[in-house]
Amino acid sequence: MELPPTIADAARQIAAKQISPVELTRICLDRIARIDVHVHSFLLVTEERALADARAAEARIMRDGPKGPLDGIPIGYKDIYNTAGIRTTGNSRLLADSVPVSDATAVARLAEAGTVMLGKLANSEFAMGAGFDLPWPPPKNPWNLDRATGGSSSGTGAAVAAGLILGGAGTETAGSICAPSALCGITGIKPTYGRVSRAGVLPLAFSLDHAGPMAWTAEDCAILLQAMAGHDSSDPASGNEPVPDFRAGLDLGVRGLRVGVVRHFFETDNSASVATRRGIDDALAWLTSAGATVREVTLSPLGVYSACTFVIMLAEAFAVHEPWLRTERASYGEFCRDRASLGGLIRAVDYVQAQRRRRELCEEARSAMADLDLLINASVAGEASRWLDAAKWSFIARPSHATLACLTGYPAMSVCTGPGEGGLPVAMQLIAKPFAEPLLFRAAHAYQRAHGWHTQRPAIAR
Numbered sequence: 001m002e003l004p005p006t007i008a009d010a011a012r013q014i015a016a017k018q019i020s021p022v023e024l025t026r027i028c029l030d031r032i033a034r035i036d037v038h039v040h041s042f043l044l045v046t047e048e049r050a051l052a053d054a055r056a057a058e059a060r061i062m063r064d065g066p067k068g069p070l071d072g073i074p075i076g077y078k079d080i081y082n083t084a085g086i087r088t089t090g091n092s093r094l095l096a097d098s099v100p101v102s103d104a105t106a107v108a109r110l111a112e113a114g115t116v117m118l119g120k121l122a123n124s125e126f127a128m129g130a131g132f133d134l135p136w137p138p139p140k141n142p143w144n145l146d147r148a149t150g151g152s153s154s155g156t157g158a159a160v161a162a163g164l165i166l167g168g169a170g171t172e173t174a175g176s177i178c179a180p181s182a183l184c185g186i187t188g189i190k191p192t193y194g195r196v197s198r199a200g201v202l203p204l205a206f207s208l209d210h211a212g213p214m215a216w217t218a219e220d221c222a223i224l225l226q227a228m229a230g231h232d233s234s235d236p237a238s239g240n241e242p243v244p245d246f247r248a249g250l251d252l253g254v255r256g257l258r259v260g261v262v263r264h265f266f267e268t269d270n271s272a273s274v275a276t277r278r279g280i281d282d283a284l285a286w287l288t289s290a291g292a293t294v295r296e297v298t299l300s301p302l303g304v305y306s307a308c309t310f311v312i313m314l315a316e317a318f319a320v321h322e323p324w325l326r327t328e329r330a331s332y333g334e335f336c337r338d339r340a341s342l343g344g345l346i347r348a349v350d351y352v353q354a355q356r357r358r359r360e361l362c363e364e365a366r367s368a369m370a371d372l373d374l375l376i377n378a379s380v381a382g383e384a385s386r387w388l389d390a391a392k393w394s395f396i397a398r399p400s401h402a403t404l405a406c407l408t409g410y411p412a413m414s415v416c417t418g419p420g421e422g423g424l425p426v427a428m429q430l431i432a433k434p435f436a437e438p439l440l441f442r443a444a445h446a447y448q449r450a451h452g453w454h455t456q457r458p459a460i461a462r
Contacts, residue, residue, distance in 0.1 A: 002027050003163050003457065003461060003462060004024065004027055004028055004031070004074075004163050004165075004166055005166070006166065006215070006216050006217055006219070006220050007069065007070070007073055007166045007167050007215060007216075007217075007219075007220040007223050007224070008069065008217070008219045008220055008223065010024060010072075010073055010166060011066070011069035011070070011071075011073065011223070014061065014066055014071065014072050014073075015065070015066050020054075020058050020072070021053075021054040021055075021057040021058045021061070021071070021072025021073075021116060022051070022054045022055055022058050024054070024072065024073075024074060024116075025050050025051060025053075025054035025072075025074050025116050025118070026051075028050075028074045028118055028164060028165060028166075029045070029047055029050065029051075029118070031162070031163060031164050032045055032118070032119075032164050035162050035163075035164060035460060035461070036159075036162070036164060038140065038145060038460065039139060039140050039142055039145070039158050039159070039162050039164070039460070040122065040136075040137045040138065040139050040140055040155075040158075041076075041121055041122060041139045041154075041155040041156075041158040041159035041162065041164060042076070042118075042119050042120070042121060042122065042155065042159065042164070043079050043089065043091060043119070043120045043121065043122050043136070043155070044079070044086070044087055044119045044120040045118065045119040046086060046117055046118065046119045046120070049086070049117050050074065050116050050117060050118050050119070053111075053115070053116040053117055054072060054074070054116045057071050057072035057114050057116065058072065060114070066114070067113070067114050068113055068114065068227075069223045070110065070113040070114050070115050070223060070224070070227055071113065071114030071115075072114060072115075072116060073114070073115050073116060073166050073167070074115070074116040074117075074118050074165055074166055075110065075115045075116065075117065075118065075165055075166060075167050075168055075169070075224075076117070076118045076119055076120070076121045076155075076156065076159055076164075076165040076168045076169075077107060077117070077119075077120055077121060077168065077169045078120075078121050078123050078127075078152075078153050078155065078156050078168070078169055078170050078171060079091055079120040079121060079122065079123055079155070080123060080126070080127055080171060080201055080202035081104045081106065081107050081120075081169055081200065081201055081211075082100035082102065082103060082104045082107065082200040082201070082202075083100060083103055083104070083107055083117070083120065084100055084101060084102050084103045085099060085100075085101075086099065086100075086117075086120065087099055087120065088100050088120065088202070089120075090123070090125065090126045090127070090202050091122055091123050091124065091125050091126075091134065091136070092125045092126055092134075092331070092332070092333070092336070093134075093135075093331045093332075093333075094324055094328055094331050094332070100200070102200065103200060104197075104198075104199060104200025104201050105197035105199040105200055105232045105234060105235070106169060106196055106197060106200075106201070106211055106228045107169070107200065109227050109228055109230070110169070110224070110227050110228060112227070113227035115227075118164075118165055121153075121154075121155030121156045121159055121168060122136070122138070122139045122154055122155030122158075123151065123152045123153060123154055123155060123156075123176075124151040124152040124154060124335070124336070125332065125333050125335065125336035126202060126204060126321070126336055126340075127151075127152040127153075127171055127173065127176060127202070127204045128152065128204065128317065128335070128336040128339050128340060129151055129152060129335065129336075129339055131151070131333075131335030131336070131339075132151075132154075132333075132335070132387055133333045133334050133335045134333045138154065138387050139154040139155045139157075139158040140158065141158065141161070141183060141184060141384045141424070142158055142161040142162040142184065142458040142460045142461055143161065143184070143185060143384070143423070143424045143425065143458040144384070144422075144423075144424055145460070146386060147183075147383075147384035147385065147386060147424060148183065148384050148385055148386060148387040149180045149183055149184055149384065150175075150179035150180040150182070150183040150184075150380065150384065151176060151179065151180065152171070152173075152176040152180075153168075153170030153171060153172070153176045153177050153180050153181075153188075153214060154180055156168035156169070156170045156180065156214050157170075157180030157181055157183065157184035157186060157188070157214060158180070158184060160184065160186045160214055160215060160216060161184035161185055161186050161457075161458060161461065162458065162460060162461050163457065163461040166215065166216075166220070167213055167214065167215035167216075167220050167221070167223075167224050168213070168214050168215070169211065169212075169213060169214075169224075169228070170188060170211075170212060170213070170214045171198075171201060171204075171209060171210060171211050171212070172190040172209075172210045172212065172402070172406060173204045173205050173208045173209050173210070173313055173406065174205075174208065174309050174310065174313055174400055174402060174403055174406050175380075175400045175401070175402030175403070175406065177189070177190045177210075177212050177214060177414070178190060178379050178380070178401070178402040178405075178412065178414045178429060179379070179380050179402065179414075180214070181214055181379070181414040181427070182379035182380045182414045182416070182425065182426070182427035182429075183380060183383070183384040183424070183425065183427075184384075184425065185416045185424075185425030185427075185453070185456070185458070186214060186215065186216055186416070186454075187214070187215055187216060187217055187218050187220070187221050187413065187414065187415055187416070187444065187448075187454065188212065188213070188214040188215075188221065188413065188414050189212050189213060189214075189218075189221045189225060189411065189412070189413040189414075189437065189440060189441075190210045190212050190402075190405060190406070190411065190412050190413075191210060191211075191212045191225060191229065191411050191437055192239065192241075192409060192410065192411045192434045192435045192436075192437065193208075193210055193237065193239075193409030193434075194235075194237050194238050194239030194241075194409070195210075195212075195225075195229050195239055195241070195411070195435065195437070196210070196211040196212060196225070196228045196229055197211070197230075197231075197232035197234065197235040197238050198210075198211050198235050198237070199232055199234035199235040199238075200234075203320050204313070204316075204317050204320065205312060205313040205316035205317050205320075206237070206316055206320075207237075207312060207316060207355075208309065208312060208313055208316070208406055208407070210406070210409075211228070212225065212228070213225050213228060216454055217445070217448060217454050218250075218413065218415070218440075218441050218444035218445040218448055219247065219250060219441070219445055221413070221441070222246035222247045222250065222437075222441045222445075223246075223247065225246055225437065226243070226245070226246050226247070229243045229246075230243050239435070241435045244437075244438055246437060246438055246441055247441070248438070249438050249439075249441070249442045250441060250442060250445045251445075252442050252446075253290060253291070253442075253446050254287055254290045254291060254292040254442070254443050254446050254447075255290060255291030255292065256291060256292070257287070257291075257292040257293075257373045257374060257439070257442075257443060258292070258293050258371060258372045258373045258374075259284070259287055259292050259293065259294045259295075259372065259373065259374045259375075259376060259443075260294075260295055260296070260297035260368065260369070260372045260374070260375045260376070261280070261284060261294060261295075261296055261297065261375070261376045261377075262296075262297050262298075262299055262375055262376070262377050262404075263296050264298060264299075264301075264302075265299075265302045265377050265378065265401060265404075266280065266377060266378035266381070266401065269301050269302035269303060269399060270302055270303075270378075270381055270398050270399050270400075270401060271381065272378045272380075272381045272382060272401075273381060273382035273383065273420055273421065273426065274421065275382070275383070275418070275419070275420035275421050275426045276378050276380075276381065276382055276417075276420065276426040276427075276428075277378075279417025279418050279426050279427070279428060280376060280378065280417065280428045282417065283376070283417055283428055283447060284376065286447065286450060286451070287443075290446065290450070297368050297372070297375065299364060299365070299368060299404070300361060300364060301399075302399040302400075302401065302403070302404070303399040304357075304361070305361060305399070305403040305404045305407055306399030306400050306403040307399070308354050308357050308358055308361060308403075308407055309400070309403040309406055309407045310396070310403075311346060311350055311351065311354040312351065312354050312355065312358065312407075313343075314339065314340070314342050314343035314346060315343045315346045315350070315351040315354075316343070317339070317340050317343050318340055318341070318342075318343025318344045318346070319343070320340075321340045322344070325337070325340060325341060325344075358407055361404075361407060361408065362407070362408045362409075365404065365408045365410065369433055373432065373433075373436070373439050374430055374431065374432055374439060374440070374443060375404075375430075375431040375432075376428055376429070376430060376431075377401055377404065377428070377429045377431065378401045378427070378428060378429060379401060379402070379414040379415075379427040379428060379429040380401060380402075380427065381398070381401065382420060382426065383420040383421070383422050383424035383425070383426060384424050384425075401429060402429070404431065405429070405431050409434065410431050410432065410433065410434060411431070411432050411434070411435070411436065411437045411440055412429055412430065412431045412432075412440075413429070413430045413440045413441075413444050414427045414428075414429055415427060415428055415429075415430060415444045415447060415448065416453045416454060417451075417453065418451075418453050425453075430443055430444060
């Protein structure tokens with residue numbers, strides 16, 4: 001079965017007329033038909049729309065040449081991105097028949113770039129964590145169908161890893177791009193808070209929600225983010241920073257970069273697996289040999305960042321869901337219902353104090369990175385577990401490695417560092433200063449070229 005190329009490779013092939021957008025789209029649709037009956041990454045396959053998009057791209061390219069590297073590229077959307085005339089459910093019974101009249105800003109921008117919409121991808125209900133207790137089957141990890149993908153951008157991670165889409169749009173509030181990217185062995189970036197508009201994206205927590213891309217490589221994520229990024233007056237949190245060329249510095253390497261490693265996060269605060277720690281140590285050794293400087297950084301315990309994040313997230317999620325929780329409680333899945341309801345027990349003083357502590361932690365991170373370009377942490381603690389092991393309150397039992405970047409709004413990228421003891425992917429997390437995404441792409445691209453883990457695909461995808 002033919003395996004789709006990366007976005008960058010596909011763009012080159014389309015520009016050289018070695019493959020057409022229609023051919024590429026049919027490859028993906030054929031793979032979805034054959035593979036997704038096992039993976040369950042899609043909630044809705046928009047075959048007619050995909051072929052119409054592909055034919056339009058092909059005609060445009062034959063007439064004028066490609067408008068950019070995304071022209072004719074098949075992608076998918078987490079099902080909390082509004083898509084005009086196409087069902088957007090949040091993977092919930094509550095919105096089972098919801099059909100938006102307009103696209104989310106990010107969807108409109110990716111469409112303008114020429115992408116082909118293959119469909120809507122599964123996520124945990126309303127993006128509330130990593131649990132699945134709905135009437136529909138949860139996405140399965142393409143590396144091992146008995147294992148979970150993580151959440152909440154679960155279907156996006158699974159579909160990219162299985163080679164069903166070339167890239168996709170996810171969201172992150174407290175690890176929902178980072179975790180599935182890590183557990184599915186792909187690359188995902190949570191951009192700076194405000195870099196990508198959330199207008200038209202179903203909210204979870206207003207002050208923590210981010211939108212961003214997931215794909216096989218850092219270069220592919222840079223291509224997607226190029227189209228998604230930019231100020232949008234429809235999103236009150238949208239940043240007005242200029243959008244740089246995210247691929248301009250990809251080939252600069254890591255020489256001269258100043259890197260800090262928050263070792264206590266993954267060694268003691270939430271102890272990572274042997275393979276995860278080994279992957280990070282090998283990456284740090286490579287960084288040093290390639291000309292970067294590395295030193296250890298000590299911050300507040302990871303549990304402090306995590307607790308602060310989840311108090312804010314749960315309180316804001318309850319504010320979003322309170323009307324439905326009062327009138328449509330039985331329509332929720334248990335996992336989402338109970339997590340969202342917990343936010344109703346958080347007092348106003350708790351929320352205010354968490355926001356106050358957040359400011360202190362943001363200042364701590366700013367000070368720690370004053371003379372650094374990047375921080376390195378684990379993405380998650382280890383390999384993918386079974387969905388049944390995704391306990392409802394696991395975020396309380398063990399702090400999340402993603403919460404420093406989510407709480408501060410700093411950009412962060414998950415990069416695969418190889419297989420773990422069980423043969424499933426493990427990953428590291430790269431964190432940069434606000435709006436310094438080009439440094440993330442530069443470092444991740446150099447690492448991927450040197451190591452090649454991103455070229456390995458799960459057996460089901462080959």
